[in-house]
Each structure stands twice: as C-alpha cells, then as structure tokens.
Amino acid sequence: MSKPIVATTSLAGCFGCHMSLLDIDERILELIELVEFNKSPVDDIKVFTKQCDIGLIEGGCCNSENVHVLKEFRKNCKILVSLGECAIMGGLPALRNGIPVKECLQEAYLDGPTVIENSGKILPNDDELPMILDKVYPCHEIVKIDYYLPGCAPRADLIWNALIALVTGDELKLPYEVVKFD
Amino acid sequence: MRNAVQNILKKFGNDRGRLMDILKGVQSELGFVNEEAKKLIAEGLDMSYVDVEQTLSFYHFFTDSSRGKYTVYLNNSAVAEMMGRSDVAAAFEREAGCKFGSVTEDGLIGLYDTSCIGMNDQEPAAIINGKVFTNLTSYDVKDLVAAMRSGKVVSDLITKYGDGKNSDGLIKAMVANNIRKSGDVLLTSHKAGEGMVKALDMEPAEVVDIVKASYLRGRGGAGFPTGLKWDFCRKSNGEVNFVLCNCDEGEPGTFKERILLTEYPELVFEGMIIAGYAIEAQEGILYLREEYEYMLAYLEAVLKGMRENNLLGENILGKGFNYDIRIQLGAGAYVCGEESALIESCEGKRGEPRNRPPFPVQKGYMQQPSVVNNAETLASVVKILKNGADWYTMRGSRESTGTKLLSVSGDCKYPGVYEIEWGIRVRDILDMAGADDVQAVQVGGPSGECIGPKEFKRTICFEDLPTGGSIIIIGNKRNLIKDVVLNFIDFFIEESCGSCAPCRTLPPIMKNRLEKILNGHGVMQDVKDLEQWGAKMKMANRCGLGQTAANPILSTIRNFREKYEELIRKDVDFDSGFDLAAAVADSCEYVGRKPNL
Numbered sequence: 060m061s062k063p064i065v066a067t068t069s070l071a072g073c074f075g076c077h078m079s080l081l082d083i084d085e086r087i088l089e090l091i092e093l094v095e096f097n098k099s100p101v102d103d104i105k106v107f108t109k110q111c112d113i114g115l116i117e118g119g120c121c122n123s124e125n126v127h128v129l130k131e132f133r134k135n136c137k138i139l140v141s142l143g144e145c146a147i148m149g150g151l152p153a154l155r156n157g158i159p160v161k162e163c164l165q166e167a168y169l170d171g172p173t174v175i176e177n178s179g180k181i182l183p184n185d186d187e188l189p190m191i192l193d194k195v196y197p198c199h200e201i202v203k204i205d206y207y208l209p210g211c212a213p214r215a216d217l218i219w220n221a222l223i224a225l226v227t228g229d230e231l232k233l234p235y236e237v238v239k240f241d
Numbered sequence: 242m243r244n245a246v247q248n249i250l251k252k253f254g255n256d257r258g259r260l261m262d263i264l265k266g267v268q269s270e271l272g273f274v275n276e277e278a279k280k281l282i283a284e285g286l287d288m289s290y291v292d293v294e295q296t297l298s299f300y301h302f303f304t305d306s307s308r309g310k311y312t313v314y315l316n317n318s319a320v321a322e323m324m325g326r327s328d329v330a331a332a333f334e335r336e337a338g339c340k341f342g343s344v345t346e347d348g349l350i351g352l353y354d355t356s357c358i359g360m361n362d363q364e365p366a367a368i369i370n371g372k373v374f375t376n377l378t379s380y381d382v383k384d385l386v387a388a389m390r391s392g393k394v395v396s397d398l399i400t401k402y403g404d405g406k407n408s409d410g411l412i413k414a415m416v417a418n419n420i421r422k423s424g425d426v427l428l429t430s431h432k433a434g435e436g437m438v439k440a441l442d443m444e445p446a447e448v449v450d451i452v453k454a455s456y457l458r459g460r461g462g463a464g465f466p467t468g469l470k471w472d473f474c475r476k477s478n479g480e481v482n483f484v485l486c487n488c489d490e491g492e493p494g495t496f497k498e499r500i501l502l503t504e505y506p507e508l509v510f511e512g513m514i515i516a517g518y519a520i521e522a523q524e525g526i527l528y529l530r531e532e533y534e535y536m537l538a539y540l541e542a543v544l545k546g547m548r549e550n551n552l553l554g555e556n557i558l559g560k561g562f563n564y565d566i567r568i569q570l571g572a573g574a575y576v577c578g579e580e581s582a583l584i585e586s587c588e589g590k591r592g593e594p595r596n597r598p599p600f601p602v603q604k605g606y607m608q609q610p611s612v613v614n615n616a617e618t619l620a621s622v623v624k625i626l627k628n629g630a631d632w633y634t635m636r637g638s639r640e641s642t643g644t645k646l647l648s649v650s651g652d653c654k655y656p657g658v659y660e661i662e663w664g665i666r667v668r669d670i671l672d673m674a675g676a677d678d679v680q681a682v683q684v685g686g687p688s689g690e691c692i693g694p695k696e697f698k699r700t701i702c703f704e705d706l707p708t709g710g711s712i713i714i715i716g717n718k719r720n721l722i723k724d725v726v727l728n729f730i731d732f733f734i735e736e737s738c739g740s741c742a743p744c745r746t747l748p749p750i751m752k753n754r755l756e757k758i759l760n761g762h763g764v765m766q767d768v769k770d771l772e773q774w775g776a777k778m779k780m781a782n783r784c785g786l787g788q789t790a791a792n793p794i795l796s797t798i799r800n801f802r803e804k805y806e807e808l809i810r811k812d813v814d815f816d817s818g819f820d821l822a823a824a825v826a827d828s829c830e831y832v833g834r835k836p837n838l
C-alpha cells in the first residue's frame with residue numbers, strides 16, 4: 060500500500076505551528092517512514108504534484124492569496140485540518156478585525172510610527188500583489204474544515220498524535236497534558 | 242464643576258453605595274460625566290478612578306461625553322420595528338442631519354438606539370431628555386426636530402396627555418394606559434392600607450404562612466413560591482433584612498409595571514411594606530428602570546403621602562413597626578432585572594450577576610438577607626392579606642393561583658394590559674386582543690418560547706407556558722426569522738454583561754449564521770450547529786440572560802423548522818457563504834486598484 064500523502068501550508072500565520080510540527084524531534088524520522096510529503100514548506104514543494112490525503116493549514120486568511128491557496132488545499136486534500144489558533148479563529152492577525160481595513164492600510168503605509176518616508180503617499184496597489192481582505196477569516200469560514208487542532212501553537216505531541224490517528228485510523232489520544240494551554 | 246460635583250456627593254452622604262444616584266446627579270447637571278468629574282467622584286468617595294469608570298461605562302444611559310442638548314433614545318424592539326420604527330429613525334436622521342449613535346455637529350441633537358422602553362403597545366416610541374414620546378410618525382419627527390432647533394423645552398413638546406394618572410401634574414406624559422381587561426385582584430379599586438392593616442395585626446410568621454397558603458408564585462418570570470422565599474430569608478441569620486422590589490421590567494414586550502406604578506403605586510408600596518413586616522426588615526428599595534423616570538416625581542410624592550399617613554416611617558399605624566422605602570433608579574441595563582445584578586446595581590456597582598449560592602435570601606443587599614420580588618408579586622400579596630388565601634386560590638390553575646397581568650403587543654387591534662386568570666388559552670388571548678392573522682406568538686418575551694398556531698390551545702401557567710407577562714403577536718406578513726429572531730438576538734448581544742464567555746461570544750456567532758441562512762448560503766449543518774450551540778448556552782452561563790439568549794433560535798427551530806428548511810440549500814452540504822469580491826472591495830478601492838478576481 061502506498062503511503063498517505065501530507066501537504067502543509069502557512070497562510071496568515073507566524074510559522075510557529077510549523078515549528079511545533081518540527082518539535083516532534085526524532086519522531087520526524089518515523090514520520091517520513093509513515094507518510095510522504097507533498098506541497099509544504101517542509102520539503103519546499105511549491106505546487107501540488109498529486110492528490111493528497113491530509114492537508115495541515117496554519118493561519119487564517121488575510122488576503123486573496125491565502126484564500127486561493129486554501130481553496131487549492133481543499134481541492135487537493137481529502138482531509139483538511141486547521142492547525143492552531145490562527146487557522147481556527149484568526150488569531151493574532153484578527154486583532155485588526157474591529158478596525159476598518161482602510162484605517163489599517165493608512166496606519167501601515169501612511170501614518171504609523173514605522174513609516175519613515177512615504178512623501179508620495181504611495182499605497183501598494185500593484186496587480187501582482189495579493190488583495191487585502193476586509194478582515195481576517197478563520198479557515199472554516201472559507202472552506203470546509205474537517206478537524207481542528209487547538210493551541211498557539213498546538214503542542215508537537217498533539218500534532219503527532221493527530222497525524223498518527225489519521226494515518227492509522229486509530230482513536231486520537233488526547234491526554235490532558237497535550238491539550239492544556241497554560 | 243468641582244462645586245456641582247461636591248454638592249451632589251454631599252447630598253448622598255459621600256456614600257459609595259449611592260454611586261448610581263451620584264452619577265445620575267452629575268450627569269443631570271453637566272450632561273455627562275467626564276474625566277474630571279470621574280476624578281472628583283473617585284476622590285470624594287475614596288475609591289479608585291476605574292471603579293467609578295466601570296460603573297459608569299456599564300450602563301446605557303450614562304455617558305462620559307455629551308450626547309447632545311436633546312438626546313433621543315429611539316426604541317429598537319421587534320415590535321417597534323413592526324410598527325414602523327425604521328421610517329421614524331430615517332426621519333430623525335434626515336431632519337437632524339446625523340446618524341444614530343452620534344450627535345449633530347453643533348452638539349444640539351444626539352440620536353441613539355435603545356432596547357425596549359416598555360411602550361410596546363404604542364410604538365414607535367422614544368425617550369427624549371427623559372420624556373416619553375409614543376406613536377411617532379415621520380411627521381411628528383419633523384415637528385420635534387424643528388422644535389429642538391428653536392430651543393423649546395422638551396416637556397412643552399408634549400401636547401396631549403394620556404389617560405388616568407398619566408395626566409397627573411407630576412407625570413404629564415403622553416403615555417396611554419391601554420388597560421384592556423381588569424380582573425378583581427390587581428387592576429381594581431384599592432384603598433391604601435387595607436392589606437397592611439391586617440398584616441400588622443398578625444405575627445410576621447403568620448403573614449408568611451398566609452402567603453404560603455395562597456400558593457403565590459413570583460411574577461418576575463421564574464415563578465418561585467413567594468412564601469417560601471420569605472421563609473428562607475427569615476431563617477438566614479443576618480443583622481438586618483432588606484426588601485427589594487423589582488421594577489426593572491426589561492424583558493422586551495412587558496409593560497405591566499408601567500400600569501401598576503401609574504395607577505396603583507400604593508398597592509406596590511403596600512406590598513413592599515407587608516413583605517418588610519413579614520421578614521422583619523426596616524428598609525425597602527424599589528428598583529425603577531430609568532425608562533420610567535418620567536414617573537419618579539409622582540412616585541416620590543406617593544411615598545411622601547404614605548409617610549404623612551403613617552403608612553411608612555416610624556411606628557407604622559402605632560404597631561411599633563419601623564420601615565421606609567427608597568427608590569433606586571437604574572440606568573438602562575436589562576440584566577439589572579436579574580435579582581443579584583439588581584442588588585449590585587443598588588450598591589452602586591456594575592450590574593453583573595453574582596455567582597449563586599449564596600442566594601439573595603442568604604446574602605443579598607449589603608451582604609444581608611434580602612427578598613427580591615417583582616412588583617406584581619408584591620401587589621398580589623396585598624390582596625391576599627386583605628381577602629385571604631382561600632379567596633386567592635379560587636382563581637387561576639392548580640399550580641398557578643390567582644391572576645396575572647399580560648402585556649400584549651404586536652400585530653393585534655387591542656394591544657395593552659390584560660389581567661387574566663392563570664390557565665387561559667393562548668387562542669383566547671388572541672381573540673381578546675383582536676388578532677386574527679397570526680403566524681406566531683412569542684410568549685414570555687425573547688427569553689421565552691415562540692409558538693405557532695398548532696399550539697395556540699396551550700395555556701398560560703407555570704404548568705404549561707410560563708411567562709413574566711410579555712405576549713408578542715406576530716402576524717403572517719412578518720418574516721419570522723429576519724424581523725423577529727434576528728432582532729431578539731441583537732437584543733441579547735447588546736444586553737449581555739459580558740462575564741461569561743459563551744454569553745459574550747456565541748450570540749454574535751449565531752447571528753452570523755442566521756444571516757448566512759437568510760442570505761441563501763445556509764446548509765443543514767448550520768441549523769445543527771445553532772441547535773448545538775444553543776444547548777451549550779443553557780448549561781454554560783451564569784445567569785438567566787445567557788441561559789435563555791439562544792431561545793429565539795431554539796424555539797423557532799423547534800416550532801417553525803420548515804421556515805429554516807425553506808431557506809437552506811439542499812444541493813450541497815457545505816457553503817461558507819464567503820464572497821471574495823465583497824471581501825476585497827474596500828481595500829482595493831482605498832489603494833486604487835481594480836479587484837482582480
């Protein structure tokens with residue numbers, strides 16, 4: 060039987076969830092015995108080359124590019140998992156959700172303390188750039204998500220247990236230490 | 242400013258417990274309670290600035306900046322909307338030249354939404370500088386705004402007074418009583434003192450026994466046996482006991498306390514006196530929602546009269562009983578009707594419900610044993626004492642004795658207050674109210690149950706359909722989910738105190754789902770999610786507000802499932818409803834690019 064295929068991506072996230080995936084330490088050797096990776100920053104495959112079984116999504120959607128990638132994942136993966144607070148709820152980036160997007164852009168490019176020089180009052184508007192969404196959306200408000208792994212970041216053991224459960228079909232182990240957040 | 246604030250502080254004895262009154266006083270004087278005033282208050286009461294701030298910011302009618310020389314609070318209850326509120330709101334915005342939630346540039350007129358003001362039988366209605374304006378039309382609005390522009394005093398804008406005591410010199414309100422049906426317990430003639438004379442001739446414990454024998458149950462909604470509550474209070478060993486009369490009447494669609502207080506205030510006060518005697522209290526507090534402030538001067542005068550007749554004060558009627566009553570004004574918060582929140586508010590704090598136990602009968606106002614009763618409950622007590630428990634139990638149903646005041650509003654010919662015997666069928670209420678084209682009836686307000694014609698044979702009583710009295714009739718022309726359910730959810734979102742995470746966060750999420758369903762993107766899973774979350778709301782919130790906030794959704798899914806099924810998509814089992822074009826429109830416009838979709 061061929062190995063299950065896993066894809067991962069980081070949308071509006073900080074890569075912390077991916078770091079947590081790497082935190083499974085030496086079990087990564089075991090993991091590559093169990094699964095094959097496709098599109099993912101882990102192996103730097105940029106585009107889907109085949110249909111996958113499991114997609115792990117870090118981060119929510121803050122721009123049109125995120126939406127596009129997320130929809131690609133939905134198309135190419137049988138099971139999608141929202142990995143971490145940002146994917147599940149929008150997380151830290153969603154702090155902007157109460158503020159109109161115009162004000163956010165104004166702060167970022169015109170008036171904010173980190174704006175050193177923009178006398179031309181230029182706002183990035185090249186067609187190549189992703190378009191900014193009115194707010195940060197959790198993944199399930201864009202596509203169907205099958206499972207959610209909470210945490211910021213979810214613990215390595217939680218990611219590990221979840222992957223093992225998905226691959227083997229066994230019940231997911233959720234001991235208290237793995238899902239407590241304090 | 243310093244002097245003004247200090248005078249008010251002095252008037253209330255620099256007592257932190259009276260912070261509500263102090264803030265109210267300062268706001269009446271200055272129009273707002275700004276940073277400087279807050280500092281002065283904090284200093285004068287020897288408390289921290291943030292403690293002043295947190296009480297101030299909790300209540301809808303308190304403000305730290307000007308809301309205009311004329312402040313319009315337009316009711317946004319579901320029934321107000323049914324009666325044409327949106328036209329009236331649009332007229333206000335057009336005539337005044339500012340949007341709701343803001344003040345005109347010249348600072349003259351402020352427009353604000355507000356939750357049900359207890360005028361559902363004469364909507365659209367607004368409170369302008371404390372005065373109530375009912376049955377508003379866009380024409381009225383034109384005149385009102387013109388009058389504000391010419392600097393008229395608001396009370397001069399009321400040209401016609403309502404019936405009964407509404408035209409009393411101390412009330413002078415255009416409010417109509419709309420008493421549609423009087424029974425022989427509450428809405429009937431009453432000679433002040435008749436009930437309490439009998440009570441004061443007995444031992445306090447005997448009074449409790451009579452109330453127990455009447456099987457009277459609380460009229461505030463929960464239906465707790467009144468005699469038992471008093472007994473619990475008597476048995477808690479506190480230093481002093483208190484009586485609190487709940488006239489917060491915040492449940493949208495109830496307005497019976499408006500009638501009781503306008504026409505039968507002595508009855509309510511007398512009930513408080515009897516309760517005070519029974520639990521051996523010396524002080525009673527009547528908590529009056531600010532929306533009813535227009536009656537305050539009148540009620541104070543009634544109290545004064547009762548003092549003069551020795552029905553209140555020292556050695557009442559020569560029986561050695563000392564007892565007095567004060568009125569505590571709220572400041573716009575539905576949750577303050579919840580008994581422990583009401584107590585917090587009376588103590589000058591945010592109206593946040595307490596954890597229970599301890600219950601108010603154990604540790605209530607000032608941490609002392611306290612009885613909180615609805616005004617109608619207390620008014621009933623007077624007649625029970627006067628006529629006896631047997632007389633009372635002849636009325637009503639087996640588990641719900643006596644009569645009940647129903648506040649009927651919505652799509653019917655005769656909205657108003659009906660005194661009925663418990664056990665009446667919903668159908669009979671509809672007949673009395675002249676409602677013939679009925680889609681649904683909301684029994685017990687938003688926190689109650691929405692029922693359809695199949696259930697109109699059900700009866701109003703604790704055994705079947707309990708209610709604090711709100712009956713909202715929804716005609717066939719209404720869109721039940723959009724016009725009613727959504728409005729109710731908005732109400733709970735607005736009124737949640739925010740302590741419990743589910744109550745604070747789930748209703749907005751549920752509202753999004755409802756809107757998604759209404760926009761044609763709903764799927765079966767959305768309905769299932771709503772049901773599941775609703776069940777969580779019942780078990781995971783501290784007080785009744787959060788526990789019932791999902792009821793509008795749950796009861797319509799239960800009783801009007803087909804209305805949801807009509808709206809949801811059957812061709813797919815998932816639809817997020819996400820619209821990329823809409824989501825990028827604002828940012829693209831701002832940076833000046835064409836969306837590339």
Ligand SMILES: Cc1cc2nc3c(=O)[nH]c(=O)nc-3n(C[C@H](O)[C@H](O)[C@H](O)COP(=O)(O)O)c2cc1C
Binds near residue numbers: 459461491575613786
């Ligand atoms: C959110 C909320 C609002 C309430 N509002 C009122 C109210 O306006 N008036 C009232 O009498 N009871 C109200 N209650 C019920 C009170 O907590 C309490 O049960 C009642 O005042 C007790 O009096 P009773 O036994 O005479 O009914 C409310 C309860 C909740 C949870």
Ligand code: SF4
Binds near residue numbers: 146
């Ligand atoms: S959930 Fe936490 S770790 Fe993961 S992307 Fe968001 S912020 Fe980073």
Ligand code: SF4
Binds near residue numbers: 593737738740782784
């Ligand atoms: S249920 Fe809602 S209103 Fe009640 S205490 Fe909790 S947050 Fe406050």
